[in-house]
Amino acid sequence: MESHNELQHINKRKSKNKRFHQLFLASTCFGIVALALLLIQILYQGLGWLDWDFLTNYSSRLPDRAGILAAFVGTLWLMAITAPLTFIIGVATAIYLEEYAKDTLFSRIIQTNIANLAGVPSIVYGLLGLTVFVRLLHLERSILSGALTMTLLVLPIIIVSSQEAIKTVPQSLRNASFALGANRWQTITRVVLPTALPGILTGSILSLSRAIGETAPLIVVGAVAYVAFLPQSPMDTFTAMPIQIFNWASQPQAEFQNVAAAGIILLLIMLLSMNAFAIYLRNKYQRKL
Template sequence: MSLPREQLKRTLSGRKRFDRLSYLVFLSCTSVGIVVLCTLLIDVLINGIGWLNWDFLTNYPSRRPANAGIKSAFFGTIWMITLTAPIAFVLGVGTAIYLEEYAKKNWFTRFIQVNISNLAGVPSIVFGILGLTLFVRGMGLGRSILAGAFTMALLILPIIVVASQEALKSIPQELRHASYALGGTKWQTIRRIVLPAALPGILTGNILALSRAIGETAPLIMIGALTFVAFTPSSPLDQFTVMPIQIFNWISRPQEDFQYVAAAGIIVLLAMLLTMNALAIYLRNKFQHKF
């Protein structure tokens, strides 16, 4: 039996009020984060834009704020990302392909999947301890860029595996079946059909994971990355520093001018992060396939 007209109107009116209230609550929560982010960005820009010049980009760190630069940290970060990216990409995408295309769906596969998901939530300092034990001391790499790259690759590996798995899952099974029907082997199907179609999601996940690696400090401090480097690394076995560590070093200095130098370093780091995120969006749109 249908509700009376007046009671139905009251019910609909109550639902609309609840919807509007929910909308305002969620909008307020989002606005708080946006306001805080904008406040931080404005503060950084005001403090650092006046110190951002060519000398800042080409000078090495100095005990005098006026002469301090980010050159060694910038090139250390470039070295770090250049080595971390292929290591993490090969291991992460290879793991995702195995789990999605080859592994049987049994308890062992579920065990691996659960542990990969759990690793994504492990504090980064734990990966630093692992890197110190395994790469710095166990493999004898010392406090080198290569040891840092291996450590950061382990840190972002769970993110890349999960993102790559989701990209592979999004490819319709009909494409695989069509390839098999034409006589393609499993590897030919994966290499020529599945991977090209899943490439936008895979690349996006990798670039976003590398964006996280750029901003990490704790693991690199654990493996012995230096806080003051007055040279540019020339090989993967050289000692190094990265921009987050250099910024942390400046902020910890008692001189007030170093706060502005640190703000300029934050602007450079943000510019690099935004460039990588823009690249991820471009690649996703360029290679996007609609099924």
């Protein structure tokens, strides 16, 4: 009798597992099909508009003359400032929390706040950037204000990913370094960081991939939709690719939808290139280790 009940219980679990497996598979297939249809539509609309004139012209009221040069350069300016700031501050914070901070109430509060900040909506960071950088520090609506706001946005993600990468370094490597006479800082710079570097670089680049596609914080801090010049310094007015694409998509002329699709294709190429670069760096440093 007990064996019969146990067999029924096992069959019931197998049946439930099969149903959930089918549900998850159907959900995955639905997402993939929706993404494929969206990409097909974007490619159909935008490939014919993606030419050299589109890359070298400024935005225009006429769809045939509209280009993404100012937005592309503005995005490069943003990433050139955001990337080193987030990497240096994020990795330094992760090293402190993992290698130096003791398990106290204060450190646990910091860990909890960092984890919570990673899930805060991006518009909140935009409001913070508007209050602190634009108004309080008088940086105006400049590239620097936008870059500092984007730094705040992705910093919690980089800190968490760097912590996870540092945690994967075996304690035995640290102990071996101490046994050879190295101090804590030497152990961190010559043992821990080189070992954790593939994970740190991957997390950092993927976090920047999120930043490059954000629109809401840049709108709040003052990125404009039309710029007819190239920024020359971090204090210049700017626009970015997501802002420009949003502006084109909101235009009533049907041709601007095709121009927006061309901008989306270029943005996707940038995102995929960054992700491919992250995979390359991870594989390169893993082979060295």
